[in-house]
Amino acid sequence: MKVLAIILAGGKGSRLYPLTSKRCKPAVPFGGKYRIIDFTLANCINSGIRQINVMVQYLSDSLQKHIRDGWSILSPALDEYIDVYPPQQRFADAWYQGTADAIYQNLFTIEEVNPDFILVLAGDHIYKMDYREIIEYHLTKKADLTIATIPTPLAEGSQFGIMEVDPDNRIIGFEEKPSHPKPSPNNPSMALASMGIYVFSKDIMFQNLKQDADSPSSHDFGKDIIPKMVSRNAVYSFAHQNPDASPRYWRDVGTLKSYFEANMDLLKKDSPFKLFDEDWKFRTCQTQSAPTMIHITQDSSDSFTNSLITGGAIINGSVQNSILSPGVIIEKGAYVEHSLLFNSCHIKKGAKIRNAIIEKGVQIPEGYSIGYDSKKDGEYFTLTPEGITVVPKETIIS
Structure with a gap:
């Protein structure tokens, strides 16, 4: 049985702006040392899937470099690979028009591999899954398409593909991001949501993609392909x-x-998502750096508690409930709380950071504060309705 994994990694990620102003969504840092796509790639490797195509499009430079430098671990001699595919324009002079079109433009490549099943994955979710389980389920059900699903609060259902199922779990209704999601029969406060993980039998996928390509549509799995297949x-x-x-x-x-919340989940005492799992390891492109230095003396008022810290960081000030990426510097008397600091941030003496995301390379001047004055933060930076301040890349604070 041959399985080809296809990771869709071409989205703009506009709702994550300004974190996606210089990079695509799957390339956004996560958990201090990872990129978001690392979790999908690790799930593939840990599931024994060694033929992986990554479809890229918008601002893909840093993502392609990350995959090249961090994931060149497979053996082409054994027909193992992680290959990156920008739009091929094989059938038209256009970029990928939708999730289905991204695969349709690469049908020639898929046909050459000739897999029995195609596992379609999103490159922008955080989770662990042994894909062998869904593939086995697909075989047991003799399905043409199997969709991984999870309950979601009804109030959030408009963000996902929502489905109805019969007692045998056969999908009998599917709506992509409906304005009024249908509740689950057993729990009216929840809806059954698509995780964007699909297992297709090859011939059925090809048939549906070709039919969709010849018809006027948005060429999207959720909006076009799946509702018709149901x-x-x-x-x-x-x-x-x-x-x-x-x-x-x-x-x-x-x-x-x-x-922000998913990153903070990593810091919980009984974290629902465990990075420290020897049976399901996550890999990434490792930064070559010196060891971390935490230099807080006994007579200092500074402290370091409940935080994740990566290589090359120098900590002389206070850090609480935060995640620090490689090369971060916290000077004596600085205070960082409930925040994410990307690579090579420099928080100078007496500065205070709270409920913030500080982008790569940003320097916070002495005595400056972020997260304490929402009016000021909203004027100079990006401030979410929840009170999270995002300081964009290349920001210069005087």
């Missing part, structure tokens, strides 16, 4: 859940709020 093909729901039927961890980090 009415004419065997489409099943695969629940992403624990043995006790409770939902497993999965986060769509498509907004600044959800992105």
